[in-house]
Amino acid sequence: MKLGPELISGDAIQQRVRELAADISRDYASIPKPLILLPVLKGSVCFATDLSRSLTVPVNFDYVAVSSYGSGTESTGHVQLLKDLTMDVAGRDVLMVEDIIDTGLTTSFLFEHVRRHGPASLKLCVLLNKEERRVTPVPIAYKGFDIPNAFVVGYGLDYDELYRNLTAVHILEP
Ligand code: 5GP
Numbered sequence: 001m002k003l004g005p006e007l008i009s010g011d012a013i014q015q016r017v018r019e020l021a022a023d024i025s026r027d028y029a030s031i032p033k034p035l036i037l038l039p040v041l042k043g044s045v046c047f048a049t050d051l052s053r054s055l056t057v058p059v060n061f062d063y064v065a066v067s068s069y070g071s072g073t074e075s076t077g078h079v080q081l082l083k084d085l086t087m088d089v090a091g092r093d094v095l096m097v098e099d100i101i102d103t104g105l106t107t108s109f110l111f112e113h114v115r116r117h118g119p120a121s122l123k124l125c126v127l128l129n130k131e132e133r134r135v136t137p138v139p140i141a142y143k144g145f146d147i148p149n150a151f152v153v154g155y156g157l158d159y160d161e162l163y164r165n166l167t168a169v170h171i172l173e174p
Contacts, residue, residue, distance in 0.1 A: 007168075020142050024125065064085060099127055123139075153170055
C-alpha cells in the first residue's frame with residue numbers, strides 16, 4: 001500500500017473545522033456545565049484538538065478507545081471497548097468526536113455505551129462520512145465532509161499506525 005493523491009487539503013480541513021466549531025459554540029452557548037468532548041482514540045485526536053481550539057464554549061475532555069481494523073483496511077464488524085470513560089458524564093452534555101464513519105458499527109456501539117451512563121445530551125461530530133458503506137444508521141449532528149468509498153489516511157487516520165501526522169487527507173493506494 002502506498003500514499004495516493006490528496007483528497008482533502010489541509011486548508012480545506014482547517015476551514016471546515018472552524019465552521020463546525022462555530023456551529024457547536026452557538027448550539028452549546030447556554031449549557032450549565034462545560035461541554036464534554038469525547039474523542040474516540042486514536043484517529044480523532046487531530047480533529048478534536050483543532051476543533052477544541054476554535055470553540056468559544058468551555059470544554060472538558062474525556063477519551064474512549066475501541067478496537068478498529070487492526071492493520072488491514074476492512075472492518076471486522078467486531079467492536080471491543082479498549083478504554084472506557086473516566087469522567088462521570090451523568091447529567092452532562094457530551095459531544096462524541098469521530099474521525100470517520102464507515103459501516104457505523106463502531107459509533108452505534110459507543111453511542112449506546114455512553115448513553116447508558118445517563119448524559120443530559122449526547123451528539124456526534126464526525127470529520128469524514130462514507131455514507132455508501134453504512135450498515136447501521138448513526139445520527140450525525142455535525143459533519144465535516146462526505147467522501148467516496150476509499151480507504152483514507154492522514155489528519156489522525158492511519159494505515160498500520162502510519163500517516164496520522166499528515167495535515168491533509170489522502171487516499172491509500174494498493
Ligand atoms: P465503522 O465501524 O464505521 O465501520 O468504522 C469506524 C472505524 O474504522 C473508524 O473509526 C476508523 O478507525 C476505521 N476506518 C473506517 N474507514 C477508514 C478509512 O478510510 N481509513 C482509516 N484509516 N480508518 C478507517
